[in-house]
Amino acid sequence: MVDGSKPVIEQSSYVDHSRPSGSALSSHEIPVVDLSKPDSKSLIIKACEECGFFKVVNHGVPLDSISRLEEEAVKFFSLPLPEKERAGPPDPFGYGNKKIGCNGDVGWVEYLLLTIDPNFDSDKLPSVFNENPEKFRSALGDYTSAVRDMACEILELMADGLRIQQRDIFSKLLMDEQSDSVFRLNHYPPCPELQSYDDRNMIGFGEHTDPQIISVLRSNNTSGLQISMKDGTWVSVPPDQNSFFINVGDSLQVMTNGRFRSVRHRVLANSSKSRLSMIYFGGPPLSEKIAPLPCLMKGKESLYKEFTWFEYKKSAYTTRLADNRLEHFQRVAAS
Structure with missing residues (x-):
């Protein structure tokens, strides 16, 4: 358990043998997009095509809403383990510790997975935030509302950059009342045992892509996040607690017929x-059909079969983190 006590380290599950921890990384630069500048949409398109990941500055999300939710998250993860476990196990929402999903993946992480559906009533949260659960709910609502608005602005800039007439073709899926968007708080406690493992990396969260349309990440000033570039090089993302990081998800890769790249990432x-991250996963309604947009095909063949978000989500939950979830939905070229 990640509870501050001396952990049991399972090398087969936790330790990454891909490269020595002290080896040099490639000098790839993380794209930065200033949303207040007129060239933002062209920079977003370039970043989505080249690595599926970029940092956003001048984002317009109130710093007060960020600090309020982080304060509440720190309070929660500082609770004794038995109290935090009252909000678990995740089914799928709730508190989880070390185990990620139900297919054997583990990491040096504890987390709280929440729906942002205001009509969803969880009986777990009030028992944990017994002092003032409404304070947490208010902080969560204000933050996710502001971040969703920013995500929609970015998605509309993407549509503009792709010269799609229907500007809200992506953003409307997040704004839909039935949108299946979720929110996750990840806490990676310090791991002093790393000192005794020369040339090794302890995996906090294993490599994966996000299945949704777009992910909006914010973390404190602790490093750990890495993204995989096209050449397979793992590049460390310098932390910046005042900015946001955007991930292209699998669904957006499909909708753009592979033009945008769903980024593979991990946390060490x-x-x-201690590292604390807050991630908004913008998802479509469960019944939404996901397929390459006809307006982007221009005579090209579709690389993917059509599927509903429910079908893809169900399939994703049966896989391991590192699996290529889109493999089952790719069209096989005739031999």
């Missing part, structure tokens, strides 16, 4: 500092 544990 830190030996001395």
Whole structure:
């Protein structure tokens, strides 16, 4: 359990043998997009095509809403383990510790997975936030509302950059009342045991892509996040607690017929500092059909079969983190 006590380290599950921890990474730069500048949409398109990931500055999300939710998250993860476990196990919402999903993946992480559906009534949260659960709900609502608005602005800039007439073709899926968007708080406690594992990396959260349309990540000033570039190089993302990071998800890769790249990413544990991340996963309604947009095909063949978000989500839950979830939905070229 990730509870601050001395952990049992399972090398087969936790330790990454792909490269020595001290080896040099490629000098790839993380794209930065200033949403207040007129060239933002062209920079977004370029970033989505080249690596599926970029940092956003001048995002317009109130710093107060960020700090309020982070404060509530720190309070929660500082609770004794038995109290946090009252909000678990995740089914799928709730508190989880070390185990990620139901297919054997583990990491040096504890988390709280929540729906942002205001009509969803969880009986777990009030028992954990017994002092003032409404304070947490208010902070969560204000933050996710502001971040969703920013995500929609980015998606509409994408549509503009792709010269799609229907500007809200992506954003309307997040704004839909039936949108299946979720929110996740990840806490990676310090892992002092890393000091005794030379040339090894402790995996906080294993490599994967996000299945939704878009992910909006914000973390504190602790490093750990890495993304995989086209050449397979893992590049560390410098932390920036005042900015947001955007991931292209599998669904957006399909809708753009592979033009945008769903980014593979992971988190490495830190030996001395705690890392807290807050992720908004913008998902479509469960019944939404996901397929390459006809307006982007221009005579090209579709690389993917059509599927509903429910079908893809169900399929994703049966896979391991590192699996290529889109493989089952790719069209096989005739031999």
